[in-house]
Amino acid sequence: MDYFLERCTQSVLEGDEEQAEELARQALELEYSPLEVIEKGFVRGIREVGELWEEGTVFLPELVMAAEAMKRAMAVLRPALTNQSETLTQGHLVIGTIEGDIHDIGKTLVATMLEANGFRVTDLGADVPAGRFVDEAEACGADGIAISALLTTTMSGQRRVVEELEKRALRPRFKVLVGGAPCSQEWAEQIGADGYAGDAVAAVALARRLIGIR
Numbered sequence: 281m282d283y284f285l286e287r288c289t290q291s292v293l294e295g296d297e298e299q300a301e302e303l304a305r306q307a308l309e310l311e312y313s314p315l316e317v318i319e320k321g322f323v324r325g326i327r328e329v330g331e332l333w334e335e336g337t338v339f340l341p342e343l344v345m346a347a348e349a350m351k352r353a354m355a356v357l358r359p360a361l362t363n364q365s366e367t368l369t370q371g372h373l374v375i376g377t378i379e380g381d382i383h384d385i386g387k388t389l390v391a392t393m394l395e396a397n398g399f400r401v402t403d404l405g406a407d408v409p410a411g412r413f414v415d416e417a418e419a420c421g422a423d424g425i426a427i428s429a430l431l432t433t434t435m436s437g438q439r440r441v442v443e444e445l446e447k448r449a450l451r452p453r454f455k456v457l458v459g460g461a462p463c464s465q466e467w468a469e470q471i472g473a474d475g476y477a478g479d480a481v482a483a484v485a486l487a488r489r490l491i492g493i494r
């Protein structure tokens with residue numbers, strides 16, 4: 281593997297915020313593709329920390345430090361991703377992480393990639409109640425709602441968004457897209473969502489397919 285990308289992975293593994301930020305800056309200077317550095321460098325680090333945490337090799341404070349390092353790098357790389365944005369608006373999506381769930385790194389990456397590909401995005405942040413997704417989608421006249429869930433205990437909240445839309449007779453008006461580690465295409469079908477995406481690139485393809493070019 282590329283030594284530079286390896287150092288990016290390592291900075292997250294070590295929870296070294298300053299090093300992660302510095303490497304993100306260097307990546308731009310060295311003209312690396314921002315998406316490649318995120319996916320093959322920093323994201324690899326955060327996933328490895330997750331695995332180590334699961335097997336009990338690292339503890340919650342290290343997980344938090346790794347997430348902070350990841351976010352510092354993302355803050356540097358995000359503008360470079362959105363600079364690639366197309367001028368045509370492809371459609372408007374409201375995005376957020378469902379209630380009870382504070383994991384926002386993947387959701388933010390998806391939001392950034394959607395923006396970079398010409399979508400207008402209203403990002404509601406994390407820990408968003410089902411009703412608020414619908415309120416905000418209505419208020420800003422969005423075309424779709426993208427809901428992230430990283431926990432098996434919170435993914436049921438995605439179903440509540442679909443139910444809320446049905447309750448307000450808004451179901452056909454807003455497309456519902458779901459994603460996050462515990463989700464799958466089967467889950468999307470089970471809860472009546474319009475589609476599932478496994479990563480940020482797939483989320484753009486899905487949004488294109490469901491919402492299309494305006």
Ligand code: B1M
Nearest residue numbers: 330381382383384385386428431432457459460461479480
């Ligand atoms: Co948490 N955590 N965590 N955590 N954490 C997981 C998710 C876990 C799998 C770790 C593990 O056990 N291996 C596990 C969940 C197990 C389960 O539910 N079965 C877990 C747990 C248990 C917890 C706590 C309960 C721990 C505790 O307190 N005891 C707690 C819960 C807090 C809460 O939310 N209420 C917790 C806390 C945290 C931190 C705060 C320390 C931190 C989050 C910081 C933050 O986000 N601000 C954290 C982290 C960093 C992780 C891991 C290690 C990494 C998540 C991440 O950022 N990945 C994670 C393990 C893992 O995922 N391997 C884990 C990188 C990111 C780019 O990928 O988020 O998958 P991801 O997003 C991808 C795709 O999923 C997809 O595209 C993204 C980009 O490619 N995607 C979408 C995501 N959303 C989408 C929406 C879409 C489409 C695609 O819409 C259409």
